[in-house]
Amino acid sequence: MRTPDRYSVLVIILAMVPAWHATAIQDQPQQEAAPKKEQAEEPLAIPAPEGMPQQIHEAIQEGIQVILSMQEGPDNAEWPYEGVYRVRGRIPIGYRVGGTGICGEAILRAPGYEQDPARQEAIARATGFVTGAIELNLMDPEYRGGYDVRGWGYCYGLRFLLAMQMLDRVPPGQEQAVAKAIAFYIDAMEKTDIPEVGGWSYSRRRGLDTPSPTSPFMTAPCLQTLYLAQQQGHPVDQDVIKMAIKALQDSCNRQGNVMYSAMDKAPAGDDSIPGAVGRMVALESALNLAGKSSPMRLNRAVEAFIEHWNELEKRRQKNGTHEPPYGVAPYYFFYAHFHAAQAAQMLPEQKRLEAHKRINELLFSVREKNGSWNDRVFKRSANYGTAMSIMALLQPYQASPPGAVDAVKAPADGADA
Template sequence: MPKLCLVVAVMVLAVPVHLLAQETTAEVSLSPLATTGPKPAPITPPTQADVKASIARGVRFLLDDQRPEGAWGSAEQTKDLNIYAPVPGAHQAFKTAVTGLVVMALVEAYPTLDEATQHEVDASLDRAQAWMLKHAGGVRRAEMDAIYNTWGHSYGLQGLVRLYDHTPESDTETRARLREAMQFQVEKLDRYEYLNGGWGYYDFDAHTQVPGSSPNSFTTATALVALKEAEDVGVEVPRAMVDKAITSVERQRYPDFSYAYGEYLRMRPRYPINRPGGSLGRSQACNYALAVWDRPEVTEEVIKTWLNRLYARNGWLSIGRKRPVPHESYFQVAGYFYYYGHFYAALSIKLLPEDDRPYFQDHLAHILLPLQEKDGSWWDYPFYNYHQQYGTAMTVVALTRCLHE
């Protein structure tokens, strides 16, 4: 770790926890930068029928792509450019994360589908549920330096929440098993939370049992969203774990509500990846995570400003889409932030007043519909055999949130 990063880490760890809590709970006056920014050009909105048709094509791709054992994704399509992923742990985590996301997509798309497709989805979810209950509990830290299991715990947890919601209340036995599985994933997130709060997916420094490296703002946001959903269905979530994670994300936030890539970069606000163009994907996730945990600084105007910024400056994310090398694009954007950012943007729209949503829903659908591939999928970064699955799942969820109520 560079010397600057060590100094920052020492400074963070030296601050008493009660002072950090005071800092984040005090009244905060927002900078004008938080609620000013570019706005997108006017569009001709896609029809609601077009959105539903696109969702149906995405669902068809996911149904046809399910593995025989009930999961989605695999370690196939290897190439020299694939990221470091020690076997078998990394791929167990990736498969669990992708399967959780696909389950989320199928459950959320369910009301938009015709009866015949709903029957197919029910059968698919039964197979996915059996796989998750059998295998998701096996996700662990792959190596001392690779903590990809964070993704499996987080998105696996969201998938389990959707299965729980989709299961009839009368099926108490299945719901009890799903609740137990959710509690296990919560406990693992607690176990792998970083020393100074939040989560990341690497620990290249100390290789300690409690990860001592730098948490990432977006990984932490991902986990916080999953934990809130679990809490909302009655799963016990340790508040101390959540508070440390929230404080980590808030330490990484700049006055304009860009977020640092990770705590090790938070003292470099003009570093390209930390600037608004580099934070387009992260800001949506971080804002949403803090909002659902009732942080008052994330106001409706902040959410609207960053949705408009995502739409108006979408090119900065889009240039990186499908590039095979992480962070090779402008503002050091990696391709895998594209659908990730739009996924959390869609979730954020639901936090706005109902009358304000159609404008933001239409702009999001206008961006996503033309990017659908001929086979019905969406993908943004070549990643073994997981990219079409997570890209399609995230986009299907996003498009379900673009339907007017």
């Protein structure tokens, strides 16, 4: 057999490049975080919006610089969320799309975007990644089920693109890709809701076509994302929304405690409330936007978050997930902060101001020296923690989130209970 000459070897290598590129988006990033990039230029001096305290404004601006410095991946287009879950040893695509969406939304919403080319360039790259991910097999909503986190990519990838549309900040030339991806993600969320039960869960061990327990932790933000989609004129299946609302209602007992997962009515008793506070504020916010909560219930959830915050803090930046006695996982920490701030914003004015003050004090008490926030043991997950903290701080200074359409907003029985 003739030994290949240099030209033949080169041809073989070049022929392999398209196949390598097609898999690169799924194979990257690696498990270890990329080294933090140095900023090429001093960040722009962005004046504080009227009414925003300087401390909060400066923290937001410093946090945005942290997030910008952490963008990574083959095209420097991603902010992957890093947790303990891996697929073949790598961060799953759902976490990569979802994390990118969360960080991208924080950048879009923070003051200074229109004046800062660096933010616009970062968002343009991230948009290409989030819209391109719809072509990947591991983002296909037609799958067997099991433990799978692609739904987080649907939810937060969609939120990112909807925020971009709402704020009129779609990168030039990407309008069609954004519209196509929005339609894909809405359809994917509709196809993956839980039959007969409603809502969503990343643990579908019985298969997608079989009823299984809903996850309030996942269902609340998914529901809010679909509210935002329909507010912006995108068609959304109202039966999916109605079933998700019912699933959340069934997950909550009269004491306000929210089950970790549920198929039936939650039992009475509130002994596990310290482990449920993140779910409580998320659930009451989502239900309130559908006219199915009340100021009393919202306030109860916010007060529970503040009262039992130390149980969250005990698990921040710790190993493991659902540790006894309350099953608190580290990843609840900034998720809970964001939803607590959102719930606080729905309270009557006096309670709202006091709640934001107390929530912000707690948030600043765990801010890192470099201006980031992180609730995991992984350095990379500071991108997520910082983005969620920024959006929590922004709650009093932005328009209220959209609610459900009138067809599903009729007050439920016991809404004031």
